[in-house]
Amino acid sequence: VRGLSYDPDTPGTVSLRSDLSIPEPISGEARIRVRLAGICRTDIEILRGYVPFRGILGHEFVGVVDAAPENVDLLGTRVVGEINAVCGACCACRAGRAHHCEARTVLGIAGRDGCLAEYLTLPVANLHRVPECVPDEAAVFVEPIAAACRILEQRPFRGDERVLVMGEGKLGLLVAMVLARHAKELVLSGRHAEKLAIAERAGIHTVVSDAPRSTGFDVVVECTGRPGGLTEALSRVRPMGTVVLKSTVAGDTTAPMSAAVVNEVLVLGSRCGPFPPAIEALERGTVDPTPLISDRFVLADAVAAIERAGEPGALKVLVEVSC
Amino acid sequence: VRGLSYDPDTPGTVSLRSDLSIPEPISGEARIRVRLAGICRTDIEILRGYVPFRGILGHEFVGVVDAAPENVDLLGTRVVGEINAVCGACCACRAGRAHHCEARTVLGIAGRDGCLAEYLTLPVANLHRVPECVPDEAAVFVEPIAAACRILEQRPFRGDERVLVMGEGKLGLLVAMVLARHAKELVLSGRHAEKLAIAERAGIHTVVSDAPRSTGFDVVVECTGRPGGLTEALSRVRPMGTVVLKSTVAGDTTAPMSAAVVNEVLVLGSRCGPFPPAIEALERGTVDPTPLISDRFVLADAVAAIERAGEPGALKVLVEVSC
Numbered sequence: 336v337r338g339l340s341y342d343p344d345t346p347g348t349v350s351l352r353s354d355l356s357i358p359e360p361i362s363g364e365a366r367i368r369v370r371l372a373g374i375c376r377t378d379i380e381i382l383r384g385y386v387p388f389r390g391i392l393g394h395e396f397v398g399v400v401d402a403a404p405e406n407v408d409l410l411g412t413r414v415v416g417e418i419n420a421v422c423g424a425c426c427a428c429r430a431g432r433a434h435h436c437e438a439r440t441v442l443g444i445a446g447r448d449g450c451l452a453e454y455l456t457l458p459v460a461n462l463h464r465v466p467e468c469v470p471d472e473a474a475v476f477v478e479p480i481a482a483a484c485r486i487l488e489q490r491p492f493r494g495d496e497r498v499l500v501m502g503e504g505k506l507g508l509l510v511a512m513v514l515a516r517h518a519k520e521l522v523l524s525g526r527h528a529e530k531l532a533i534a535e536r537a538g539i540h541t542v543v544s545d546a547p548r549s550t551g552f553d554v555v556v557e558c559t560g561r562p563g564g565l566t567e568a569l570s571r572v573r574p575m576g577t578v579v580l581k582s583t584v585a586g587d588t589t590a591p592m593s594a595a596v597v598n599e600v601l602v603l604g605s606r607c608g609p610f611p612p613a614i615e616a617l618e619r620g621t622v623d624p625t626p627l628i629s630d631r632f633v634l635a636d637a638v639a640a641i642e643r644a645g646e647p648g649a650l651k652v653l654v655e656v657s658c
Numbered sequence: 659v660r661g662l663s664y665d666p667d668t669p670g671t672v673s674l675r676s677d678l679s680i681p682e683p684i685s686g687e688a689r690i691r692v693r694l695a696g697i698c699r700t701d702i703e704i705l706r707g708y709v710p711f712r713g714i715l716g717h718e719f720v721g722v723v724d725a726a727p728e729n730v731d732l733l734g735t736r737v738v739g740e741i742n743a744v745c746g747a748c749c750a751c752r753a754g755r756a757h758h759c760e761a762r763t764v765l766g767i768a769g770r771d772g773c774l775a776e777y778l779t780l781p782v783a784n785l786h787r788v789p790e791c792v793p794d795e796a797a798v799f800v801e802p803i804a805a806a807c808r809i810l811e812q813r814p815f816r817g818d819e820r821v822l823v824m825g826e827g828k829l830g831l832l833v834a835m836v837l838a839r840h841a842k843e844l845v846l847s848g849r850h851a852e853k854l855a856i857a858e859r860a861g862i863h864t865v866v867s868d869a870p871r872s873t874g875f876d877v878v879v880e881c882t883g884r885p886g887g888l889t890e891a892l893s894r895v896r897p898m899g900t901v902v903l904k905s906t907v908a909g910d911t912t913a914p915m916s917a918a919v920v921n922e923v924l925v926l927g928s929r930c931g932p933f934p935p936a937i938e939a940l941e942r943g944t945v946d947p948t949p950l951i952s953d954r955f956v957l958a959d960a961v962a963a964i965e966r967a968g969e970p971g972a973l974k975v976l977v978e979v980s981c
Contacts, residue, residue: 385916426874427897435897435921489922551749565915574750574758580919588915592888593708593906595927598758599812602925604918 338391338452339637339654347382349392349641351634358448358456365403365459367414369656371471372396372450374644375479376506376560377583378443382641385583386444392641393451393654394418394443397465397474406459415477417461417610418442434607451637451654463610469617475653476624477613479506482581483513484616485608486556490577490601492517497551499523499571502558503530503541505627505651506581510556511539512622522549530650533626558582565590565602574598579605627651661714661775662960662977670705672715672964674957681771681779688726688782690737692979694794695719695773697967698802699829699883700906701766705964708906709767715964716774716977717741717766720788720797729782738800740784740933741765757930774960774977786933792940798976799947800936802829805904806836807939808931809879813900815840820874822846822894825881826853826864828950828974829904833879834862835945845872853973856949881905888913888925897921902928950974 336355360366373395381388396416400409421428421436428436442457443449465474483506498518500511503525511523511534523534523541531541553576555568560582568578569590578600595602616622629650632640637654644652659678683689696718704711719739723732744751744759751759765780766772788797806829821841823834826848834846834857846857846864854864876899878891883905891901892913901923918925939945952973955963960977967975 432898566910575755580915583916583919586914586916587889587912589910589912590915591909592903592911592913592927593909595925596903596906597927597929599927599929601927602918604915604920604922604924606920606922 336453337634338448339393339634339641340390341381341388341392343384343387343389346384349382349638351637355391355452358454360402360404360456363405363458363460364456365406365409365462366401366454366456367396367398367416367462368401368454369396369398369450369452370413371475372654372656373475373479374451374640374652374654376504378641379645380584381444388444390443391448391450391452391455392443393449394441395475395478396450396455397471397477398450398455400462401454403459409459409462413465413474414462415465415474415610415614416442416457416463417607418444418478419607420447420458420461451634453634453656463614466614466618469614472625472628472653473617473623476509476627476651477610477617479509480513480613480616480622480624481608481610482506482606483510483608484612485605486510486514486579486581487517488609489603489605490554490579495519496553499552499555500558501555501564501568502560502582503527503534504558504560507558508534508627508650509622509624510558510581512537512624513616514556515539516621518554527648536626537623552576554579556581560584562588564588569594569598569600572598572600574600576600578602581605624651628653631655659776660957661771662716662957662964663713664704664711664715666707666710666712669707672705672961674960678714678775681777683725683727683779686728686781686783687779688729688732688785689724689777689779690719690721690739690785691724691777692719692721692773692775693736694798695977695979696798696802697774697963697975697977699827701964702968703907704767711767713766714771714773714775714778715766716772717764718798718801719773719778720794720800721773721778723785724777726782732782732785736788736797737785738788738797738933738937739765739780739786740930741767741801742930743770743781743784774957776957776979786937789937789941792937795948795951795976796940796946799832799950799974800933800940802832803836803936803939803945803947804931804933805829805929806833806931807935808928809833809837809902809904810840811932812926812928813877813902818842819876822875822878823881824878824887824891825883825905826850826857827881827883830881831857831950831973832945832947833881833904835860835947836939837879838862839944850971859949860946875899877902879904883907885911887911892917892921892923895921895923897923899923901925904928947974951976954978
């Protein structure tokens, strides 16, 4: 059985292994045969030492339930899966913050082999059925779309917001697509004309980052992951406005936080989100992520897929596993 | 008329001027004869270039209304004053965020001479009568106590919070005194034993910063103003908890903001606060700030007062103007 493996003892490099065993689901879990997987910026950051992960990479997938000893009715179901496997017993779980479980494993990120492989296991509770009308190419985006939906859980919109999304990468584009319908006005700023064009075709207003800058946004979502991103966000949000940080990047960020104090800005970290609204957005067609697909590889070429995903021009790189 | 003047052309130094004219209140304003003024960390930061202010320093005071052409009933009233003088017409004012008025002047901080002088002017709307039972030595703390009360406006406590206040300076001590009654558990961390002792005598649990560190606080209030303050705060707050930034310091802050993203921490800038609850806390005696007074100077020695306030051992330095 094959999978794309990362070993922090040889940082920056990945290797395709073909000697993996088929994982056996433990109690409460299911085994999924992966059909299609996506590569995320976080995967690239892991190679740069963002977290000390060791094992199979990948956390965006669509697949078919292949074994589920306690839930045989799920066999053959096409699913996507939430990436945090939680204990249900720790303080965070009991306080209703399960996705911050202190004992959690995270698919392809922390203590749990990921989805850039033929098989993975996840708790049955993490799985969500994919409606028939949603093709694999769209379903593989459920995890990052859910991360975009998370913003609306944390900071509900009233509909009168002026919103700036910074960063025309995969996450910025998806965040803009998700938030656009909830905001009075939304602008996506970025550098690459061809990526901004994807947003424009989805009806989203875009500006080139170097253009004269408007300020006073109610909400600024930082998706650039660049060192100066927070500084720019603080300069463009209105007093008492919200800056949402979505990028997880290795290393420290430097910013004039006294501006956040004087303007009483709320800076909100935002990570994984709810799958049901993401699946619903795909089912209804309110979000179409497929124009973000820039490349498709087969699992045998997964090393090249990772390399491609790390290039500046790339958007979503997909890895076909068994579809 | 005398006042302590700062000129950014000679950074780091202040001078006592005695050639000032008595200010004439414009429409809607009153002139106050200053009785007692306090020196704040912000005043020291202004000398370090935090904001490009030019004029009379100082924004903590208690005084007596000396002229109020449109409000003669106020003459002789002992008052404290909110420091933001606002336009009432800009977007921020109309949106109910008046203390972020885009055209505001701020007493002794931005475009308006401050209170380290014999007289000042402020809008009548900014003034609050001081109850007779509250002596000048306590009333002069209303402004910083209000800044502490601001936290409860922005992030109301439910009473079950575990709170860490970082920093045993003036602001940290006042924040701890204000929040202690609203939290289930509150800890003040700091370095100086004699300053922590003031908090202990007020019934507040304190720890020396170098002691083994407990984590998982629901709310961490950063009052150290040190470059590493935010980094430590992020390491001590629970996932989905709140870090309140109260210190305004010159320059940039460096912190691992990816920790804020992964843990979905809310980082909240917090500045000026409501005067009524601060005055009420003094009237009821629930907060007694007077143990924070470390030095008293007369206005003629205001230069020495500023120097003293910048020393590490100092707490609140008061300047007696006409009391």
